Amino acid sequence: MLDILRRIVQEVNDAADINQALHIIVTRVKKAMNVDLCSVYLSDHTRKQNVLMASDGLNPDAVGNVHMDFHQGLTGLVGIREEVINLADAPTHSRYQYIPQSGEENYHAYLGVPIIRHRILLGVLVVQRYVRKEFDEDSVTFLITIAAQLSGAIAHAEASGGVNILQQKSMRRAAPFSGQPGSPGIGVGTAFVIYPSADLNAIPDRFVDDVEKEVGVFTNAVEAVRNDIRSMLVRLTDKLPAEDRALFDAYLLMLESESLVGDVIAKIRQGNWASGSLRDTIKEHLRTFDEMLDPYLRERGEDIRDLGRRILMRLQSGGDARPRKYPKKTVLVGEEITASMLAEVPPAQLVGVVSVSGSRTSHVAILARAMGLAAVMGTDFPVGRIDAMEIIVDGYRGQVYISPTRAILDEFSRLAQEEQELSADLISLQNLPSETPDGVHVPLYINSGLLADQIPKDINGAEGIGLYRTEFPFMIRECFPGEEEQYQIYRQVLQSFKHGPVTLRTLDVGGDKALPYFPIKEDNPFLGWRGIRITLDHPEIFLVQLRAMLRASETLNNMNLLLPMINSVHEVDESLAILKRAYNELVEEGFAIQMPKVGVMIEVPSAVYQVREIARRIDYLSVGTNDLTQYLLAVDRNNSRVASSYDALHPSVLRALVQVVEGAHAECKPVAVCGEMAGDPASVLLLIGMGVDSLSMSVANLPRIKWVVRNFTSGRAKRLLEEALSCETTDVIRARLNSVLEEAGLGGLIRAGR
Ligand code: PEP
Ligand code: MG
Secondary structure (H helix, E strand, O other): OHHHHHHHHHHHHHOOOHHHHHHHHHHHHHHHHOOOEEEEEEEEOOOOEEEEEEEEOOOHHHOOOOEEEOOOHHHHHHHHHOOOEEEOOHHHOOOOOOOHHHOOOOOOEEEEEEEEEOOEEEEEEEEEEOOOOOOOHHHHHHHHHHHHHHHHHHHHHHHHHHHHHHHHOOOOOOOOEEOEEEEOOEEEEEEEEOOOOOOHHHOOOOEOOOHHHHHHHHHHHHHHHHHHHHHHHHHHOOOOOHHHHHHHHHHHHHHHOHHHHHHHHHHHHOOEOHHHHHHHHHHHHHHHHHOOOOHHHHHHHHHHHHHHHHHHHHHHHOOOOOOOOOOOOEEEEEOOOOHHHHHHOOHHHEEEEEEOOOOOOOHHHHHHHHHOOEEEEOOOOOHHHOOOOEEEEEOOOOEEEEOOOHHHHHHHHHHHHHHHHHHHHHHHOOOOOOEOOOOOEOOEEEEEOOOHHHOOOOHHHOOOEEEEEOHHHHHOOOOOOOHHHHHHHHHHHHHHOOOOOEEEEOOOOEOOEOEOOEOOOOOOHHHOOOOHHHHHHOHHHHHHHHHHHHHHOOOOOOEEEEEOOOOOHHHHHHHHHHHHHHHHHHHHOOOOOOOOEEEEEEOOHHHHHOHHHHHHHOOEEEEOHHHHHHHHHOOOOOOHHHHHHOOOOOHHHHHHHHHHHHHHHHOOOOEEEOOHHHHOHHHHHHHHHHOOOEEEEOHHHHHHHHHHHHHOOHHHHHHHHHHHHOOOOHHHHHHHHHHHHHHHHHHHHHOOOO
């Protein structure tokens, strides 16, 4: 049975469209179960009807034409109850409903199972027999298993062929397609489907006689791509902060690197033509990226692939690449949108991005956030069929509407307008203090890390850097960086914000962040060797980093140190001892350094319960709500299957945070929050209510958080916190906070934001 099941699932996965997928299901299941009929009904949640979409056994004319309300018939009962119904003689059941055109009068035994995906009913799978006999246990479990296995394939096939089939069967789809929120915002415009025109995989090997001429062809193509990227950079100069423009600098660097360009030239010199040599080099690089455990770095493989395509396009066009014509309000849509595809669209014409692959950490999502564009990533989506259609991108909820109804379009256009007005207001806040109307100063800092050398001053009015993740310099090298190299990087960061505090976090690798040259293979990486556990086990690495940091702060004296993943006072004491050692060594060597403030990240539940003991030992606490939420709720922060259960507004997380703030304040130590929660307006209301002393977030979130701080008194925030603490569920808390924000005028910007 397992084998049959596997084969059916495979065939359905390979189907060209939903019609074919459903046809495969009904014919294969009928045969495998040796039944007399198999049908699939899909649920139209807009009309609240189940529609017969495929059948092997019923009258073919009935397919697409039998519509039954959700409460009608046995099929309706299976759907409403979301459970299996197994009957020996269906026509004798009180809910049985005979449909004249279907030709089902001869069938008696009935087995119906719901098809459910992510808790949503997709439809009902039914088998029937002529005999009057209940189905046996094996048949029931087989049908349940197949329905569960097929739900993903059906959802995908429906998405890929969705628009067509729903229009054909007059089931107009009001429901949006879902993906991950890539960048907050609302984009209403025309879909422009972009696809890579140069396919590296299709390039054959071809031998060349004049290798030097071929090297020339290749270097010309590289130069042309370099020029393309430089002009993109010019176009984006005032659209992007320097930190994000650096993504394109990275492209330029790759185009100069020996490992990419040099490798291709070496291959050409071995006799293969430029395109074939490029293909092999790109593939080799991609393999290295694919093996990386860190999702951020894995995503960088996308950039290599993109560069490869660009060079290939230039090779194929002999250096000529014609500009595309984009609609006035372009929503860029594609299977895999890259940062450079996005940068090609004139910024004034771009209103949103939808990418089938990729996630929040993809470059394109990072860029969209920096440019204030709505983006939805990783959505099952009928890309091939929607070019030039009207489309809405809801970057808050991660949803996309295609050819929306007038009512939906009006609602979103209004929200987009509100959002635009609000953004203008937010910009005007830049130079105003981050202070509540009743005079509580809540300093706002930024999180940074990946491209430290590019951090500009005064980003969106930030008062400093609240979290500098030091992993990056470690990730982009082939071995641990030395003291001097690290010193240069940290010095630049500290200098870039020399008038404000800069919090450097010590190395936090492990978990999902692996170093290519220091692989850690574990069954449970998030519960394994990560953060401070690694650095304490390797004092030689830790000491080098601490020495580099201390030296970097010489004369600037604006550095705070932060220790990640602390789970016991033991780890704090040991870290402080190593820090003291580094400090003493440097003082002895003649460096005029000061001991920095030292903080501990509260991101492991055990640290919550020992917050006072920890706070006593150090200068401040900083709550890493990303990990704390993950560990308190036992929900992997990177797993999209359980993403709906991951929310820092969970009552348990709120109670833990209250405990942390109270514990720290009882020891007269300040508390910062530096996880994503600090950039979420609804959460920030409660954090202010708790008395959190400062907030650190990504640059893009800073203006709206300042708006929240400046519009709510700390007294109001306290009352909202009390109210929230009396609620039992996350949804109620979020709904309440969102309505408060909405009333206050933050409108569309906070809806369902996380
Ligand atoms: C956190 O866990 O909230 C945090 C800020 O650290 P990171 O996201 O780097 O794990
Ligand atoms: Mg963390």
